[in-house]
Amino acid sequence: MIKAVRGTRDLLPPETALWNHVDRVAREVFRVYNFQEIRTPIFESTELFARGVGEETDIVAKEMFTWEDRGRAESDKGQSLTLRPENTAGVVRAYIEHKLWQRGLNKLYYIGPQFRRERPQKGRYRQFFQIGAEVIGPKEAGSESPARDAEILELLATLLDRLGIKNWKLELNSVGSSADRARYNEVLRTALDSVKAKMCADCQRRAETNPLRVLDCKVPEDQPIIESLPRVYDSLGEDSKQHFEAVKNILQSVGVPFEINHRLVRGLDYYTRTAFEFTHGALGAQNAILGGGRYDGLSESLGGPAAPGIGFAIGEDRLVLALQESAAAVQEKPDVYIAPLGAGMNAEAARLARELRRKDVSAELGDESFRLKKSFEAATKAGAKFILIVGENEVKADAFALKNLESGEQVSVPRGELVEKIQPE
Ligand code: HAM
Numbered sequence: 503m504i505k506a507v508r509g510t511r512d513l514l515p516p517e518t519a520l521w522n523h524v525d526r527v528a529r530e531v532f533r534v535y536n537f538q539e540i541r542t543p544i545f546e547s548t549e550l551f552a553r554g555v556g557e558e559t560d561i562v563a564k565e566m567f568t569w570e571d572r573g574r575a576e577s578d579k580g581q582s583l584t585l586r587p588e589n590t591a592g593v594v595r596a597y598i599e600h601k602l603w604q605r606g607l608n609k610l611y612y613i614g615p616q617f618r619r620e621r622p623q624k625g626r627y628r629q630f631f632q633i634g635a636e637v638i639g640p641k642e643a644g645s646e647s648p649a650r651d652a653e654i655l656e657l658l659a660t661l662l663d664r665l666g667i668k669n670w671k672l673e674l675n676s677v678g679s680s681a682d683r684a685r686y687n688e689v690l691r692t693a694l695d696s697v698k699a700k701m702c703a704d705c706q707r708r709a710e711t712n713p714l715r716v717l718d719c720k721v722p723e724d725q726p727i728i729e730s731l732p733r734v735y736d737s738l739g740e741d742s743k744q745h746f747e748a749v750k751n752i753l754q755s756v757g758v759p760f761e762i763n764h765r766l767v768r769g770l771d772y773y774t775r776t777a778f779e780f781t782h783g784a785l786g787a788q789n790a791i792l793g794g795g796r797y798d799g800l801s802e803s804l805g806g807p808a809a810p811g812i813g814f815a816i817g818e819d820r821l822v823l824a825l826q827e828s829a830a831a832v833q834e835k836p837d838v839y840i841a842p843l844g845a846g847m848n849a850e851a852a853r854l855a856r857e858l859r860r861k862d863v864s865a866e867l868g869d870e871s872f873r874l875k876k877s878f879e880a881a882t883k884a885g886a887k888f889i890l891i892v893g894e895n896e897v898k899a900d901a902f903a904l905k906n907l908e909s910g911e912q913v914s915v916p917r918g919e920l921v922e923k924i925q926p927e
Pocket residue numbers: 587588589590618620625626627628629630631632634635636769770790791792793794795796797812813814815816817818819820
């Protein structure tokens with residue numbers, strides 16, 4: 503038997519109804535906040551991620567699905583390509599390629615698959631879906647304003663609330679400008695010098711290559727040491743501090759609760775200043791439903807003009823996991839099951855189905871091989887609200903037996919009144 507590849511999975515009904523529900527609510531929230539959709543390719547040049555996400559990150563160092571193009575055209579040969587592990591780099595590439603700064607502030611969103619070669623476990627897959635957004639533009643268009651950060655965070659609170667996600671927690675931090683970050687890295691490196699010998703092997707390595715990453719360590723014995731390290735806030739310049747205070751102020755004023763997490767530094771290299779994650783208790787070890795932050799220097803590091811930006815990506819698989827209990831509530835069921843009774847009734851039933859479906863009634867169409875009892879069973883199994891009987895007498899009278907499968911009530915309804923009876927509004 504050929505199975506789905508490890509770390510990938512099929513999404514089957516009825517769960518797909520929940521996914522569609524999440525997509526719909528997200529699109530609706532994006533509309534209300536005046537975001538527009540962008541669709542970028544699923545694979546890009548490897549260089550984009552190496553430069554955008556950062557060579558030193560776990561994603562680029564060990565998790566990318568990369569191959570060498572063997573295309574026929576000379577220009578394709580030997581090009582290194584990668585399935586996108588995330589979509590911020592792709593959006594910023596598109597921003598530069600299409601000179602989107604000419605439009606001022608861009609508020610863009612995307613929904614789609616991403617790929618990382620991670621060790622699969624609950625909530626962690628090799629193909630997973632993200633719902634994300636990026637706000638990017640020239641500084642003059644307001645892209646650097648703390649109002650943008652707060653708007654993004656408030657949008658996220660609205661989306662999670664609308665979906666009925668309870669007990670989410672917003673963890674917030676500022677990792678400072680790239681200069682602040684560099685300064686903090688040095689402060690950490692010095693502080694780690696005297697303690698790293700007592701830490702895990704990973705931390706000893708990180709203390710040399712990327713001291714910031716030490717803050718992500720989960721090894722219990724290392725925690726007291728990490729807690730005693732200098733905090734990033736104390737390395738922030740005055741501008742970064744003010745920016746962070748302004749974001750917090752707006753959040754307080756709009757009533758979005760948050761907690762400061764001094765250790766939140768995020769796993770991608772492009773972040774500057776605001777960094778955040780929303781977590782959810784029901785998800786176990788992979789408890790981050792979403793993450794994001796500011797990336798004021800990313801456009802420049804990809805060869806574009808200065809273009810401050812901020813964004814997030816929700817792990818849709820994790821969001822759906824957190825919502826699973828309510829799966830039954832959003833199952834899509836047909837309004838009516840149309841049961842042709844006996845040979846010769848298929849054509850009449852098909853005509854009725856066409857009329858009803860054109861009026862937006864969702865209909866499941868049976869066939870002549872089903873007798874009455876079997877039709878009732880099929881209608882109940884499909885979860886239909888009504889069953890509509892199409893027999894010779896009904897066709898002659900142009901009025902059909904319509905039975906409400908919940909209440910048991912059965913009435914004869916003239917053709918012209920069916921829609922109204924099935925979908926009373
Ligand atoms: P990220 O933190 O790498 O950020 O991913 C965002 C979210 O995607 C995570 O919080 C998680 O819910 C989900 N996720 C990541 N990896 C997996 C996986 N293997 N399986 C299932 N879900 C996963 C980014 O991707 C940034 N591009 C976010 C961003 C946008 N920052 C600024 N703009």
